[in-house]
Amino acid sequence: MGSHHHAGILFAAGIFIFVSAAHAEEERRELGPHVHGHGTLAIVIEDNNVQMELSAPGMDIVGFEYEAETAREKKAVEAALTDLKEPLKLVVLPEPAGCTVTSADVKIVVEDHKVHDAVAESDKTAETEEHAGPHTEFRATYALACAEAASITSIYFPFFDRFSGSEKxxxxAINANGQTAYQVTREVPRLEEM
Ligand SMILES: [Zn+2]
Structure with a gap:
């Protein structure tokens, strides 16, 4: 958890508030109810530095959220962690931007089961998909150095090809134009006109 906070500090002022709010939530109950198929990506472009923070339910990434038991499950988790350490194969930035990965930190956050049970009663929503057992999330924090970050005006997401459980x-995104919210989907895995 400590290193996660420090990663947040590296973010530009705008996203830092956003990330801090998310962390306050996380401290209270570790993982909030998440929706399988739905992940989040925060991307901050400042000068030629890019920070990205990706979060997705275990169900989206490996197809299960219990602790890997079989050789096949363990292999799936290892493969996912390895592939998540190469963000530019999952989240493709325009060639002219000339970005390279300077750091990639990937971890699995496991929900505290007792806390989850308490939360589930008071915080159920129609969107919340409940299932027995613990929830997990894959969280990745990336730093990129680019030659011409201003060229990042679109992003393509092979992420959906790699992770078949992810739908959305x-x-x-925060760049020189300000902060904008987008939604990319398996059907339209592309973000344009940033
Ligand atoms: Zn879950």
Whole structure:
């Protein structure tokens, strides 16, 4: 958790508030109820530096949220962690931007089961997909260095090809034009006119 906070501090002032709010939530109950198929991506472009923070339910990434038991499940988790460490194969930025990954931190957050049970009663929504057992989320924090970050005006998401359980990413982008919320989907895995 500590390193996660420090990663937040690296973000530009705008996103820092956003990320801090998310963390306050996380401290109270670890994982809020999440919706399977739906992940989030925050991307902050400042000068030629890009920070990205990706979060997706375990169900989206490996198809289960319990602790991997079989060799096949363990292999799926290892493969996912390995692939998530190469963000530019999942979230493709325009070639002229000339971005390279300078750091990639990927982890799995496991929900505290007792806390979850308490939350489930008071915080059920129609959108919340409940299932027995713990929930997990894959969280990744990336730093990129680019030659011409101003060229990042569109993003393509092979993420959906790699992770068949994911249907949607809510994207928050902050660049010189300000903060904008987008939604990219398996059907339209592309973000334009940033
Ligand atoms: Zn779940």
């Amino acid at each position: 990413l809510d994207v928050t």
